[in-house]
Amino acid sequence: MVKSMLGAKAVLKKGPWTREEDEKLMAYIQQHGHGSWCSLPAKAGLERCGKSCRLRWINYLRPDIKRGNFSLQEDQTIIQLHALLGSRWSAIALHLPKRTDNEIKNHWHTHLKKRLTKMGIDPTTHKPINDAGHGHGANLNHMAQWETARLQAEARLARRSKPRFQINQIGSFSSQPSTARLVFNKITPPPSLPPCLDVLTAWQNSWSSSMTSKSSTPTTITTDENMYAMMLATDDDLKPPTSTLCFPDTISLNYNSIDNSNMTTFGLINDSLLPSPNCTNAALENSAGSLLGDGDDIMEAVEAFRSEVYNCNNSMQGLHNNIEDVLMYGFNNEKSPQQQNQLGVVFNGGEEGSTNFEEKCNTPFYKAFS
DNA sequence: AAAACGTCCAACCGCCACTCC
């Protein structure tokens, strides 16, 4: 008996799937559903273990899988979520429609991890390597901020230059990538922002809030588009995470001292493009022309921009701590005492001029983002 | 041309959590 069982086990096939096996598995699941994975192979006429069938279906044969290169948006989503969630690939995959956890995991290990390391960021902790809190560590942190800014700009530019249709490879029917079916998918419009518990959206909104704080008008934090709405969402508001990354299109920095037009679009600048602190006024004026003002103005703007990125870093840390609270309390429809204390007023507080506006402005998190 | 090396990703493995009896 034992012998025959061992014998049966030895028959189970391993390794790459053949086209015939794929077809058998797909045909069976399309007709019957997968049911019990354990019993599926025998019913479908496959000499594989159930686990292998499950994996093949989930990671490759499922029709709703997007294949091909990861977009810059997806890259940044993964990086941000990894910073928040660690290597919980299945949780991260929830925020990347049509991507499998396995694919995201592979992409992380082969591309993103290396990229972060190259930038001087520890891919595990998402903190600068050798971070002593100042000096070199601060420089690396600075670089990280610029890299994030660069990614956002690239994503925006890519989106602008993209046609209204994109080609995705889905549902490849064999192991040969060349045989993948090509389909046209309409680009989905940026999702509206319901007050749902969406960590990523909150992260991005806080990012955009903090980055616009130097604009000529005071930063205001609207209620239903930000993390506070998310944090205070009722159970009814909790929806399955369907977020696709949506970068703010409107991030720009205007400095009254120079020009109110969009002279600078956030993300198009990085340290290598900014004038060095040693640059002379004459050189600045010469290179910038008369449009942007004199050298002092330009240098002032550059330094303001630099400090903007540093300030942003501090805000991000506060937000990170906050999101951890959400993860701990939010999914259970609970609010931590800290959240109730610090955020309730922010969300429920009125607009400027109303009775609790002042109270709202005094909350630590409002201060942090304004 | 071919060997060495590097990259990528599908698939496997082991572990853990959950359910059922």
Added chain:
DNA sequence: CGGAGTGGCGGTTGGACGTTT
């Protein structure tokens, strides 16, 4: 309560493929 069965997850690996020497 505890053991067996099952599903799901994350870490790791092996081999195909591309690039460099």
